[in-house]
Ligand SMILES: Nc1ccn([C@@H]2O[C@H](COP(=O)(O)OP(=O)(O)OP(=O)(O)O)[C@@H](O)[C@H]2O)c(=O)n1
């Protein structure tokens with residue numbers, strides 16, 4: 136079972152429409168994301184959180200998947216959208232043993248990453264996130280932008296999606312959630328549960344700006360094998 140928060144406005148992408156519906160190589164970004172989950176072979180049900188004013192458009196955009204895909208209205212923050220999808224998932228697939236939460240904006244995540252996350256949860260983890268090492272030097276700055284320190288990057292990781300959870304873990308995290316978090320695993324950390332990692336992939340980049348979209352389109356057009364870009 137996968138939850139796909141897709142209710143963002145896409146302001147930084149700047150297409151004047153919900154990012155989920157922006158066409159990439161002729162198909163909405165969200166359709167690429169949902170098809171990627173289904174084609175991994177390890178996801179049978181998907182609940183999408185759509186922009187509240189675009190539920191019908193999103194439903195229509197996903198019609199061609201012909202699978203168990205449900206659309207609910209999202210909320211103001213990503214956390215609100217995931218919460219609504221999580222509630223719906225209990226109705227759609229109460230028997231699910233793993234819940235993935237996957238950004239529509241990470242539409243080109245390789246199947247190998249999706250499978251690795253599911254496999255790790257099925258092997259006993261409560262929560263799993265795909266991660267990449269940090270390539271740049273990282274500095275902390277004060278409010279005026281002056282460098283205060285250079286951070287040791289050797290133990291830092293950037294975090295992608297899908298993030299995988301046992302249903303009980305994700306429900307407990309959301310039941311306890313106060314302030315919104317920037318990712319779902321952050322809510323699991325707050326309830327004191329362990330979050331494990333698997334290797335992420337450069338193709339799982341979050342399409343945030345027009346530059347990211349251009350990169351995704353060129354990678355897709357070139358169809359570079361995923362093993363060459365990890
Ligand atoms: N209220 C929100 C905000 C975000 N998202 C989803 O969370 C993911 C990560 O968000 P991001 O990529 O930053 O998308 P936007 O919020 O659309 O970006 P922006 O800030 O540029 O508007 C996206 O799939 C987005 O659709 C969501 O479901 N509900």
Ligand SMILES: C[C@](O)(CO)[C@H](O)COP(=O)(O)O
Nearest residue numbers: 213238294295296317318341
């Ligand atoms: C969930 C996420 O994609 C993990 O990197 C990220 O935290 C989403 O951040 P956003 O600021 O809500 O786009």
